[in-house]
Amino acid sequence: MGSPHHPIRGHAEKAQLAPLIPNASRGRPRAEDRRVVNGMVYKIRTGVSWRDLPERYGPWKSVYTRFRRYAIDGVFTRALQQIQARADAAGDIDWLVQIDSTIVRAHQHAAATGRKGGSTAREPDDHALGRSRGGLTTKIHLACDGRGRPLAVLLTPGQRHDSICARPLLERIRVPRTGLGRLRCRHGHVIADKAYSSRGFRACLRKRGIGHTIPEKSDQKKHRRNRGRRGGRPTGFDRETYRRRNTVERCFNRLKGFRGIATRYEKTATSYEAAVTLASLLLRARSI
Structure with missing residues (x-):
């Protein structure tokens, strides 16, 4: 992933991350954009608190304020979609879409979400935090392409079942066209495990x-057979195609290489989803 002293590497990667930096046409002079974005990347890579950001990234409050503003405005999501649009136009997206989820342990600091004025219109009431035997957890639902590059993410409490979130997750795959035309929302094929x-x-x-290539659960097979003709025909299942499902697992491993993603420290779902999207954007940029 590179040295933490240089989170954004090289001119090519800087060009890919240019959409992250909206132009400020007026207002008082602000901290250097690239230095501030580097501070955001350092934060999600190391998992340090905002107050512990090194001084080379500028005042920590400036970095946090900019990150929070970008998160609420959806800047990270739009930047990821712009990179995806260029990749799709170049034929660099493998539309063999794979979906899965992973549970992330929430740090105790992430539970302090009761402050007034801390939520937004898009913030869920539960802040995507759920309780289980292991404590507070968040579930990251991920859709990636056939080469293991993230396409969309969705956050839910840790106890939420995967099958409930399958459709909302796929609906988040919205790749713009570089020219005229509607957003690309239709995929060629979907691979998922038995949970779906x-x-x-x-x-x-x-x-x-x-x-789709989704294995059928044993109880579903039994129920279908017991119904005879009314149970319908067996679902098609291609074992060779299903063997590629480990691609999404490798994508999760790369995302969790960021310590700020492997453990949730952010108090709000909006901020944590923005951190996951920023990590996804970096993976996408570095794969080009």
């Missing part, structure tokens, strides 16, 4: 004309 094996999700994919 439901009749409703399969029907949704068929309705949208999307192929």
